Amino acid sequence: ACRYGKVEATRMLLEKGKCNPNLLNGQLSSPLHFAAGGGHAEIVQILLNHPEIDRHITDQQGRSPLNVCEENKQNEWEETAKLLKEAINKPYEKARIYRMDGSYRSVELKHGNNTTVQQIMEGMRLSQETQQYFTIWICSENLSFQNPFSQFPLIPNLNLPWGNLRPFPPLLSLVTRNHSLNLSSQIEDPLAILILFDEARYNLLKGFYTSPDAKLITLASLLLQIVYGNYESKKHKQGFLNEENLKSIVPITKLKSKAPHWTNRILHEYKNLSTSEGVSKEMHHLQRMFLQNCWEIPTYGAAFFTGQIFTKASSSSHKVIKVYVGVNVKGLHLLNMETKALLLSLKYGCFMWQLGDGDTCFQIHSLENKMSFIVHTKQAGLVIKLLMKLNGQLMPAERNE
Structure with a gap:
């Protein structure tokens, strides 16, 4: 349609047929190349008005649509x-990339829906060596999906198998890629450490990091030092740790049950840390200390998915338990969705998995x-897919950590 100047056909294919305006043939020529080469101004205008158009697209010979137009x-x-x-000089569409602290950065999508995650990462002002530790995730109320560097992370451009997500507007979030803790320990860039810290703190406070009380108290004291600065005896008394302040340093799952009994221990560790x-x-050194204390937590760095399991309530009935399924470089973890209790934690090499029919379930065998x-x-x-990928990434020495 674009090659032969069929205006209405082009319009229908884009609007009704939802065709990709950047489709390529064997010579990597796009609809914009064909329309420009034929001098079909109206079709070129239609294509340029499409929100996903790549204005900088080139063919196999490195020619832009403008080059082809001026040649023909x-x-x-x-x-x-x-x-x-x-x-070329028209403002680009932008995507907001959110960090775990709620802040965001608007990044220009210079290549429309051909924009890759790597190109977006370059707009996040991260150094070249630290870009490898992060990626972009689509996040909605019932979806977290990590995109490889070669894909553009917007739901309309993905063939998703889990139904219509329109009621839940997607957010694009900058999060940690699942990598080994050996690589984590090498990160020195303050901005990268801050992003890792924000993510870890968020997961801790939401209850996703199941850990012994002593570890949670240490993490709480570190958060006090990070948020409030050095300990002051006149200011930081037991009454200082009221419920509102405890919300910012201890998991929500411990707020009522245990946190009120931890205040003396938290303040004691806080004082020792300050002095x-x-x-x-x-x-960034304090944030790094916080991260180091998180590394040994089984669910650190996990991607969480929602699901459910069935257990026997009696000989004739089953009980449904809603769960979070966590996958990281250590293995697979199941958390009770309501209580965040760690129901199961299996390391790679200690379990097998199999995808069920219809991709709606999977079986785990310990x-x-x-x-x-x-x-x-x-x-x-x-x-x-994530289990297969991360199982291959794990170094033999790390399996026993």
């Missing part, structure tokens, strides 16, 4: 060339206790 000089080529030149001469009070169970989730295919 067909029909309304001068008007077409004018439109293409004007488009310790061997501990740098530089913000090699240690021979236990098997089925997790029902619309994200089963993604969970299995």
